Amino acid sequence: MTQQIQPTPETRLPVQNRLEAYAATATFDRPTLVLDVDRMEEQYHALKRGLGRADIHYAVKANPHRAILERLIALGSHFDAASRGEIELCLSLGARAEHVSFGNTIKRAADIAWAHSAGITVFAADCTQELDKIAANAPGAQVYIRLIVETSNADWPLTRKFGCDRAMALELLDYARELGLTPLGFSFHVGSQTRRAEFWEPTLAEMAEVWADAKAAGHALRLINIGGGFPAFYGEAIEAPTDYAAHVMRLVEEAFPGAERIMAEPGRGLVAEAGVIACEVMLASRKSERDMHRWVYLSIGRFSGLAETEGEAIRYEFVTEKDGGPTGPCILAGPSCDSADVLYEKRPMHLPLALEAGDRVLIRNTGAYTSTYSSVCFNGFPPLDVIAI
Ligand SMILES: Cc1ncc(COP(=O)(O)O)c(C=O)c1O
Numbered sequence: 001m002t003q004q005i006q007p008t009p010e011t012r013l014p015v016q017n018r019l020e021a022y023a024a025t026a027t028f029d030r031p032t033l034v035l036d037v038d039r040m041e042e043q044y045h046a047l048k049r050g051l052g053r054a055d056i057h058y059a060v061k062a063n064p065h066r067a068i069l070e071r072l073i074a075l076g077s078h079f080d081a082a083s084r085g086e087i088e089l090c091l092s093l094g095a096r097a098e099h100v101s102f103g104n105t106i107k108r109a110a111d112i113a114w115a116h117s118a119g120i121t122v123f124a125a126d127c128t129q130e131l132d133k134i135a136a137n138a139p140g141a142q143v144y145i146r147l148i149v150e151t152s153n154a155d156w157p158l159t160r161k162f163g164c165d166r167a168m169a170l171e172l173l174d175y176a177r178e179l180g181l182t183p184l185g186f187s188f189h190v191g192s193q194t195r196r197a198e199f200w201e202p203t204l205a206e207m208a209e210v211w212a213d214a215k216a217a218g219h220a221l222r223l224i225n226i227g228g229g230f231p232a233f234y235g236e237a238i239e240a241p242t243d244y245a246a247h248v249m250r251l252v253e254e255a256f257p258g259a260e261r262i263m264a265e266p267g268r269g270l271v272a273e274a275g276v277i278a279c280e281v282m283l284a285s286r287k288s289e290r291d292m293h294r295w296v297y298l299s300i301g302r303f304s305g306l307a308e309t310e311g312e313a314i315r316y317e318f319v320t321e322k323d324g325g326p327t328g329p330c331i332l333a334g335p336s337c338d339s340a341d342v343l344y345e346k347r348p349m350h351l352p353l354a355l356e357a358g359d360r361v362l363i364r365n366t367g368a369y370t371s372t373y374s375s376v377c378f379n380g381f382p383p384l385d386v387i388a389i
Helices: 018-025 037-051 066-075 084-092 109-117 128-137 166-178 197-216 241-255 268-274 307-312
Strands: 032-035 055-059 078-081 100-102 122-125 142-146 182-187 223-225 261-264 275-285 294-298 318-320 327-333 342-352 360-363 385-388
Touching: 018 032, 018 275, 018 360, 037 055, 037 066, 037 241, 037 268, 066 084, 078 084, 084 100, 084 109, 109 128, 122 128, 128 166, 142 166, 166 182, 166 197, 182 197, 182 261, 197 241, 241 261, 268 275, 294 342, 307 342, 318 342
Parallel strands: 032 385, 055 078, 055 261, 078 100, 100 122, 122 142, 142 182, 182 223, 223 261, 294 327
Antiparallel strands: 032 275, 275 294, 275 360, 318 360, 327 342
């Protein structure tokens, strides 16, 4: 995975830290995500200070790089795994099984059985069929019921794919007990990249009603899993991680009185700012003399790591060696022969007019949801490389 790195003496890129300095000056033979694990550790401590008594279960899907997982294990983090593969990875690196939860509501029966035999004790579910699978393959396991979130102010909402409504949630608590499982409480996800803590309020108000109903119906709720949603900086102001997390926790404590245990599953908010992608301009062109917009094609695109540009939802920050010169709007696209491989067109990016093929470009705060979104070899382009410094 790791390639030959030859540092070059200088850079004209306006770098902000050691991570960017490295990404600006090392030699790469393909787009590369450079991770600073110490930076991730700082973010872990900052979030932990704000989250107080909540346990951090890092959402492995955000970035399963071994160096990140190893550091988090050393720091005592717990993990939210979406699949057998993620659980195996965490356990193989030394995570304790009781610190790993199987948080996907869609699991293969065989994987539930495997996870149970590997010592995983906590599973998510949002319907009767999933509870049946858990009861059959992980008898007596602890479960939490995922609630659907109808109102989200997130830049990357998680839609209606996961969770169930209030009435069903209460029935599922009863049903889980009938099946011999131990229902712990509820989980939800406010939506990824929820930029401000106060944006959690409408979601928490909805979730608090379900919590209150379940308690009124006599359920002994022990756990609330507040999921992820903690933001990364992509150019629009966000609160500092400790303040943000502390604010969320004040709201959570009010919304879920009596919750013995609180789980938080940050992914993006923990690792995004610990990564920067180094890539290059492949081509800068116009379609006609009258064209208002240039097209700038990068060596990385929708299929090689930048999938979150879907719907132009996540707007990354680009740094180039021509920054400081005159800029103009451009449509930014990836390198593949696929017309869907366009990153920003509805809201064009303003980039330096002098950009040309070969110029190095850094994409800031890309440590989350990039490397694993990169296709294996679409169009023959190698997948995004990842190195930890
Ligand atoms: C169950 C679950 N928990 C946590 C996360 C992490 O969310 P975020 O990256 O917004 O922190 C996700 C992301 O999809 C998720 O599905």
